[in-house]
Amino acid sequence: MKIRTFIFLHLLGPAMGQSVIVFLYKASTVVTWQFWVLEAAVASFWAVPLLVKHSKSLAWPTFTSVQVLVFISLFGAYHYGGISSPFLPWLLIALLLGFFYMAERTRTVLTGVMIQLLVFIGARLVMGDFPELLPLASLKTVNLISILAALAYITMLSMYYETVMRASAGLEKSMREHMANAEVLRDAMQKAEQASQQKSIFLAKMSHELRTPLNAVIGYSEMLRDDLEDTPANSQRADDLDRINAAGRHLLALVNDVLDLSRIESNREEVVIEAVDVAQLVREVMATAAPLVSKKDNRLVFKMAGEPGVIGADALKLRQCLLNLLSNAAKFTSRGTITLSVARHERVDGDRLVLEVRDTGIGMSEDGLKKLFQAFSQAEADTSQKFGGTGLGLALTRRFCTLMGGSINVESKPGQGSCFIIDLPARAVDPAPARDDEPAAAALAGAA
Secondary structure (H helix, E strand, O other), X not given: OHHHHHHHHHHHHHHHHHHHHHHHHHHOOOOOHHHHHHHHHHHHHHHHHHHHHHHOOOHHHHHHHHHHHHHHHHHHHHHEOHHHOXXXXXXXXXXXXXXXXXXXXXXXXXXXXXXXXHHHHHHHHHHOOOOEOOOHHHHHHHHHHHHHHHHHHHHHHHHHHHHHHHHHHHHHHHHHHHHHHHHHHHHHHHHHHHHHHXXXXXXXXXXXXXXXXXXXXXXXXXXXXXXXXXXHHHHHHHHHHHHHHHHHHHHHHHHHHHHHHHHHHOOOOOOOOEEEEHHHHHHHHHHHHHHHHHOOOOEEEEEEEOOOOEEEEOHHHHHHHHHHHHHHHHHOOOOOEEEEEEEEEOOOOOOEEEEEEEXXXXXXXXXXXXXXXXXXXXXXXXXXXXXXXXXXXXXXXXXXXXXXXXXXXXXXXXOOOEEEEEEEEOEOOOOOOOOOOHHHHHHHHHHO
């Protein structure tokens, strides 16, 4: 809008100025070179919009416009009427134009104006009285025309300035409202963070307090189960103790998940990077998960492309991630196949270890995938009722992968199964330092 107004004023202003030039032309008995200089200067304002287009800013076009307008005012006043000249009011327009469009460069505007004023005063002192190209009496009408044109020009400039100030006031009001809202949101966020921290502390304490009696329940149920003789009379008691033990272990697993989640949320979860033999760890996980997978007549398949070798990772968290994924796959798959694939990929930015758990289970919808890794959330609304669970396993798995510098992604379609992909950096691990007694042992072995 500012540029449009600037261009409009520089198209309309010269048109109004031409009315003064036309009057001088008709009133002059002889058209002198001073007249043509003024005519050329007034007409030059029509070239200012082209200068704006070329420079793509208002700085230099405004400076040029102001200096040309000051020149017209002083040069016209010197040759046509002195202080009674119809051109002198244009000096006020020049200053207003400069201060409005070059508010940040007022020194530049004033410097140009002062130089021209000094030249004008010098010419007046050297050349004496103002020349009288037209009688002062004949300039009354043109003075009125010039003053009216100047008033119209200043009025348009003032109206635009008022519009700008009103818009600026609106923006300032909006900014104050946004700042006030931001302050309210900041306070709310601090309160939410404090509440979350208190929640995490509460969960950690409660989880810790629950683990002790749960371990006692599990231990005593195992002791009682071992003391029972394998007789038909004790068969029912043995089954009841097995159920107690299974329920206790399930509850303990849930408590451990809550404790892990609270540790992560309170930034107290640490990653212990150590040398991990990937193949051995995966085989241990397969052995642990095999009974769970077989409960619904599923088949567990293991695929390993090459030798993944030894990497630096947190063995406990990596094992828990794989067990969570295999447990989920077994939960949502019946009489199907669950495949665990392991591969090490060489890349320019470092090797990556990729572990995939693929099943042929019920799969998930696109809406379910969006909330899959949220804590206490499950893919479908009725999943918890049909299959159980708290929705913590996958949330913890993602957080563990992130803590180890990796990521987890999922691909799934309803009725076509799911595939979870863990991508971890295959960090190189420094060999363990030799103990002080190793050289001696090696020497004895050599002597033997």
